[in-house]
Amino acid sequence: MEQETSSDDLNRIATAAGLPRLSDRQLAQLGKSLASARELAGKLPKDLHWSEELALTFRLPAAGEAP
């Protein structure tokens, strides 16, 4: 059974996320977001090895091109 996040906790989470002025209704929306995020996190694969690195692509500036 999913535990509901308390309103104090929702306020703390919202403030930490840079959203200190959410209304009660908006905090309730954030509560739904937390439940949904937990569900999504549970669907991420458990076998991602540390060697599976991000596919970051850097493009070095060509000669004469501003970086």
Add this chain to the structure above:
Amino acid sequence: MNDVSELGIAEAAELVRGGKLSPLTLTAALLERIDRLDKRFHAFIRVTPEPALAAAREAERDIGAGNWRGPLHGIPFALKDIIDWAGLPTTAHSKLLIDNIASSDAHVSARLKAAGGIMLGKLATHEFAIGGPSFDLPWPPAINPWGGNHFPGGSSSGSGVALACGMVPAALGTDTGGSVRNPASMCSIVGMKPTYGRVSRRGVLPLAYSLDHVGPMTRTVRDNALLLQVIAGHDRADPGSAEVDIEDFSAELDGGVRGLSIGLVRHFYTEDMTADPEQSAALDRAAELLGELGAEVREIRLAPLEDYATCTRIIIRCEAFAIHRRWLAERADDYGELARQRILDGAAVSAADYIDALRLRARLTRQTLQAFAGIDVALTASNMDPACRIDDAEACARLYPRQARQPFNVTGQPALAMPAGFNRDGLPLSLQLIGHPFQEARVYRVAAAYERATDWSRRRPPDLAIRAG
């Protein structure tokens, strides 16, 4: 000619070039059609008749003087309202940006302007391309002309509706999790999400940087290739823009499918999700038809749909929140309920989960491209279901995740949605074709062969009397 609203880009361009159709006549006729129909369908947020007529007069003069610039010269189009057009507001269908006047053109807008296209106005979208369909915004949502009061798909909903209603022959949309292909599927038109990096996103409000694409929307495959030709190309001001050669996207249109290998991703709509029976049958019939036309069709397997969906949803949430968090902190009340909920979702995802979603993306991309070895194009579902009523919020919420478009936002491959028939209620069915990166011409080749062998693209919403103008 009785009704110019029926004309696509290619047909209209030939007439305009040959002096048989005046851009001014075409533009005026479409403006009149918008004026008559848009009270009902809400495709447009803003129509711009005076500048459109002025541009049409200029195009007419230029073409008359022998300076025809190409197939878009003198041809009307419209833009999803997250794409900048200098001097007009880019609202994203949101109260937040109601006074946001664009100071310059988006790259794609500048391309269309240089090609001599005639801009008719800005089109409805889901709020910030994420929150819709919604009834708590400054403008109503667009309504699908197929069906009584149905959802047209989104977020490029106005683009799909304007095309299906014959208000424009060309429109641009954007696609982060399927937003060009969803309205294309529900409105029975053609929508292409090109390869990631193929079309610049400069001057387009972002939803999620690493998944955002701008794409052409038209009524036919040939028109789609023509429109992509105008907007594709490297742009150093877009960090995601690819520095690759631009092929002739129309080059293979008449090539047929004989000798091509088509991979059918059937498990997406029969195992991972169970599509509506009529939609599923339409896809199987499309595979059979391509086989009858000479293609070698065989089933291929990709990762389960849910893996791609998890990956996409986490990335969109986080990137969208990063873009919106300052507005959300200061003006949370100015968002509609749906957009606020979906953007707030990003505040709840941990950094570790976001990084893992990115690592999953790399894995899925590698696996998907491996599965494409030996095939030219893949065929699968776009939507699992036909459109639902737009006033049924629960049905709309249920419908949205029942789709197979997100995998190709994850991998960045080109993916096109097009008509594949109609169900017993007359609502559009659709299919999706996917190619190798930067091989849009091959996707168009298969799409054009299927389009020629069917008449779906020639059908129009029954009560619009499109031919009567």
